[in-house]
Amino acid sequence: MDYIVVEHIFLLVLVTLFSVMQNAFFAQKVEKEGRSQNVKASTLERVSCANRNCMDSYPTFLAVMWCAGLCLNQAPAAFAGIIYLFARQKYFIGYMGQTCQSTPGFQFGKRILLFLFLMCIVGIVSFLLVRYASSDYKEYVETITSAASALLLIP
Amino acid sequence: MDYIVVEHIFLLVLVTLFSVMQNAFFAQKVEKEGRSQNVKASTLERVSCANRNCMDSYPTFLAVMWCAGLCLNQAPAAFAGIIYLFARQKYFIGYMGQTCQSTPGFQFGKRILLFLFLMCIVGIVSFLLVRYASSDYKEYVETITSAASALLLIP
Amino acid sequence: MDYIVVEHIFLLVLVTLFSVMQNAFFAQKVEKEGRSQNVKASTLERVSCANRNCMDSYPTFLAVMWCAGLCLNQAPAAFAGIIYLFARQKYFIGYMGQTCQSTPGFQFGKRILLFLFLMCIVGIVSFLLVRYASSDYKEYVETITSAASALLLIP
Numbered sequence: 433m434d435y436i437v438v439e440h441i442f443l444l445v446l447v448t449l450f451s452v453m454q455n456a457f458f459a460q461k462v463e464k465e466g467r468s469q470n471v472k473a474s475t476l477e478r479v480s481c482a483n484r485n486c487m488d489s490y491p492t493f494l495a496v497m498w499c500a501g502l503c504l505n506q507a508p509a510a511f512a513g514i515i516y517l518f519a520r521q522k523y524f525i526g527y528m529g530q531t532c533q534s535t536p537g538f539q540f541g542k543r544i545l546l547f548l549f550l551m552c553i554v555g556i557v558s559f560l561l562v563r564y565a566s567s568d569y570k571e572y573v574e575t576i577t578s579a580a581s582a583l584l585l586i587p
Numbered sequence: 588m589d590y591i592v593v594e595h596i597f598l599l600v601l602v603t604l605f606s607v608m609q610n611a612f613f614a615q616k617v618e619k620e621g622r623s624q625n626v627k628a629s630t631l632e633r634v635s636c637a638n639r640n641c642m643d644s645y646p647t648f649l650a651v652m653w654c655a656g657l658c659l660n661q662a663p664a665a666f667a668g669i670i671y672l673f674a675r676q677k678y679f680i681g682y683m684g685q686t687c688q689s690t691p692g693f694q695f696g697k698r699i700l701l702f703l704f705l706m707c708i709v710g711i712v713s714f715l716l717v718r719y720a721s722s723d724y725k726e727y728v729e730t731i732t733s734a735a736s737a738l739l740l741i742p
Numbered sequence: 743m744d745y746i747v748v749e750h751i752f753l754l755v756l757v758t759l760f761s762v763m764q765n766a767f768f769a770q771k772v773e774k775e776g777r778s779q780n781v782k783a784s785t786l787e788r789v790s791c792a793n794r795n796c797m798d799s800y801p802t803f804l805a806v807m808w809c810a811g812l813c814l815n816q817a818p819a820a821f822a823g824i825i826y827l828f829a830r831q832k833y834f835i836g837y838m839g840q841t842c843q844s845t846p847g848f849q850f851g852k853r854i855l856l857f858l859f860l861m862c863i864v865g866i867v868s869f870l871l872v873r874y875a876s877s878d879y880k881e882y883v884e885t886i887t888s889a890a891s892a893l894l895l896i897p
Contacts, residue, residue: 437750437812438812438813438865438866438869439869439873440592441812442813442866442869442870445809445812445813445862445865445866446866448805448806448809448862449806449809449859449862449863451805452802452805452806452855452859455799455802456855459799487798487801488642489610489614490801490802491642491645491646491649491801492607492610492645494801494805495603495606495607495649496603496604496607499600499603499604502592502593502596502600503593503597503600545607545611549604549607549608552600552603552604553604555593555600556593556597556600556601559593559594559597560597563594595747643797644765644769646797646800646801646804647762647765647800650758650761650762650804651758651759651762654755654758654759657747657748657751657755658748658752658755700762700766704759704762707755707758707759708759710748710755711748711752711755711756714748714749714752715752718749
């Protein structure tokens with residue numbers, strides 16, 4: 433059974449591992465800023481806030497990505513996940529906000545989260561169609577989703 | 588295999604999607620408060636603290652709900668999840684605390700989390716009984732759990 | 743299907759339940775400190791920071807542990823999870839930091855997270871080997887991993 437399961441989730445696991453590496457990178461960045469004495473306090477605060485904002489939306493991102501991958505197809509979900517990680521990296525590097533509270537971490541990657549969210553809904557609707565109307569559109573839906581995920585590349 | 592898996596988790600996925608929508612709603616609320624200039628600082632701080640408290644216990648909630656749904660039965664777990672989301676909404680709307688630290692986000696929905704926690708334990712005990720004592724009480728347990736989940740509606 | 747799934751994840755579920763209990767313990771500790779009036783402010787702040795640092799890395803920990811358990815074998819993953827919980831407990835009890843920002847919660851249990859991370863990678867590589875090279879090293883790998891997890895006990 434393990435083999436079958438891994439076949440359906442290994443791309444999701446890979447993206448999760450990348451996100452964990454990114455989390456560790458963010459944390460190390462904060463730690464380095466905190467340790468150096470002659471740094472301006474504002475820099476530390478800024479890095480720390482960017483880290484907090486990223487971590488705040490992390491469980492949401494994981495939940496949506498895994499649901500989308502399990503319900504429909506792992507390939508577009510993992511692809512969207514990778515793009516989200518790039519958006520997060522860009523957000524963290526270029527973070528220039530001063531106040532922590534005004535930016536609750538959902539301002540970047542909104543479109544990607546929405547795409548994953550729609551994937552979940554499409555997956556569940558498709559499952560219900562198969563179950564109650566016994567009409568199998570799943571393959572068409574998967575093809576369309578894979579094609580649509582390319583649209584996320586448009587900045 | 589996908590079809591079989593989705594059949595056992597689609598209610599959990601739905602509740603997860605609702606919780607994600609709620610997170611986005613909370614985040615937007617904080618963002619709106621942060622952007623408006625003529626607002627009292629205390630309002631922003633209060634909304635921000637309520638959001639933080641909600642997000643702090645979010646991974647715990649997700650983990651317990653999914654474990655309960657996978658180990659025993661998804662219907663009562665998803666039902667308890669929905670009630671938890673209502674409790675969280677009520678908590679967020681009516682949040683009147685001033686200090687962030689005294690309210691670590693576990694004060695609402697304690698009973699629901701406890702119920703989901705017990706579901707997990709019952710599910711694992713039931714699994715071990717099936718495996719080692721080959722006595723299958725699972726159906727009785729599932730019926731009792733579904734009935735017990737109605738008790739969560741008592742305020 | 744439920745039965746087969748539970749067989750492969752029940753140790754992971756148990757560790758997740760322990761971690762939830764620990765989270766509740768931490769939250770209660772913070773709440774108790776916040777409620778008692780004659781406490782020094784620094785104590786409250788310290789406990790609150792320790793709690794925050796623990797909760798910050800909690801989703802990461804859960805994600806890595808579950809991925810490692812699903813991709814390779816649940817026993818060593820759950821064992822590493824238990825050790826991580828002990829490390830976290832020790833960190834929380836003995837927390838003496840004053841500033842919240844300098845300790846982003848990744849400083850404890852780095853080795854354990856790294857071990858789980860490697861387990862994921864080994865699991866995926868092993869899966870790809872089975873799929874594309876049809877050479878099944880999985881059993882050897884699982885044995886080696888189980889043995890290696892004992893090394894985590896070295897302080």
